[in-house]
Structure formats: C-alpha cells, structure tokens
Amino acid sequence: MTTATAQGNALTAEDVLKHWQGHRALTRRTIQAFPEDKLFSFSVGGMRPFSQLAWEFIKMAVPIVEGVASGHWEEYAGPKPTNKAELLAVWDRQTREINERFPAIPAHRFAEIDKAFGQWEGSGMQTIQYAVDNEIHHRGQGYVYLRALGIEPPHFWER
C-alpha cells in the first residue's frame, strides 16, 4: 500500500492561497455583517471589538506574504482604518496584493526556517498557516459578538 509520508504532497502553494482567500472572503462578509458602531465598539467578556481583530489580520497578511517571499520583514505601514468603508477598502487592496505576490514566493521559502518580523521562528509555511489559523480563531469570536447582537453570522462553510 502506498502511504503518505514526508514525500506525500498533501497541499500545494496554489491550494494554500485559495484556502486563505476563501477564509478572507468569509472574514470580509463578517466585517460587513456588523453595524458600523458595533464593529468599532462592541465585544464580549472584555475582549477587543471586531475592527481591532480585523486590523490584526491586516497587519499580518501582506507583510507575511512579503516576508516569506523576500526574507525582508516589515511592519504594515498604512493608516489604521477608522470606519467600515476604510476597513473594507484596505481589506480589498490586500486581497489583490496577496493574489499578486503569493505566486512569487520562491518554492524553497515554504520550507525554509526564518524569523518572522525578527521574532517568530518557523518555516514560511508555518508562518502563513499561523496567520490563517489566527484569522479563523478570532473570526469565530466575531461570530459570538454577532450572535450576542442578535445578528445571524455568514455561513462558515461558504468561502
């Protein structure tokens, strides 16, 4: 029997990009589902409002793609969005930038160990995966905020 081993190719770079952008599209719908004021103010249990969580995703997304691609780690330099329209505009710009830049990641950089932003050691793939997992994790928290507000969140299985 053929078994999947370290040689087994379970997921390609193209799959990883498609999976991430599917989640990013869902996060965009989650941002949209919040009333403007609640997006920037509402939370449960003393946690951060969803706009703050989305801002965390933005600070990780393109800088991580650039860092994994080039080995240069630079903090996100843009201004912090102050309303929903600005937040969605930055989101959409990053969607295009990720689509442009991700295919330029040299294949060896997915496995190569690096220190993301000079702090977090891991392979390029682990760093990208962390960004995706972190987005899923905090978006799940946004779903609780929406439910607590009496708002139906977008379907998790639609990407």
Added chain:
Amino acid sequence: MTTATAQGNALTAEDVLKHWQGHRALTRRTIQAFPEDKLFSFSVGGMRPFSQLAWEFIKMAVPIVEGVASGHWEEYAGPKPTNKAELLAVWDRQTREINERFPAIPAHRFAEIDKAFGQWEGSGMQTIQYAVDNEIHHRGQGYVYLRALGIEPPHFWER
C-alpha cells in the same frame, strides 16, 4: 526566479497531521479550562455550550480520517460523553487513533474527490482541512465563553 506553482510542495501529510494534533492539544486544554457545569451549560448569544462543540469535533475527527483512508464513511458510533472526564477520555482515545490511522492514508486519497459521509464533496485534503478549520473556529467561540466567565483561556500560540 523559481516560483511556487501547482507543483510546489507546501505541506506534506506529516505536516498536516502534526498541525492538526497541535490544534487538538490546544482544544483539550480549552475543554479542561471550563468548570465542569459550565462546560455543559454555559454559552453566549444562544449558541451551543462548549461540550456540544467538542462533541461535534469528535464526530468529525476519526470518522474523517477513516473515510479519507478507506473511502468508507461511517458516523461516529460511541456514546455521547456526559461529563468532563468522559469527554477527555474520548478525546485522548481519538488522539491515539488519529496518530495510528493518519499515516495509513494512501497518498492519492489526499487529492482524490470523494463525498464525505455521502454528502460533502471535496478532496480528502479539503475534508481534513474543513475539520481542522471548524475546530479552530468553534474553539475561538469557547475562548469568548471562558472570557465571559472571567477565565483566562490557554495561549493560542502554544500547540
């Protein structure tokens, strides 16, 4: 420049197993963090208690590994845990079963399209990924429950 394409091998089967078990270890610590009664009763915004979410993970985990490995899709047959000790015991048994069965998934089954449980069409890898993403998503909700109870959740970055 070498670019990552459909040929680029971003993630191996071994990586996928390790990543999932890292998340499962974190989910186990999340279950443990709940006081026994709150685990089975507490929620926010009319959502399911965390024991119910953990039960959903259990019904997906080993049955999905078996289904992807063999092409046979069978519902989880064990009894539903009624207290924290039973829930953790089932969790730990599945941890061992996943470690045993995952390496037996034939390599071609990760890419092959199948209908999980006769209902959800996707590649083996997509089905496994859905289970992991679903666990991260709902565990994030458990973090809000813990915060609302005044309990510090486990560190997300520790796997």
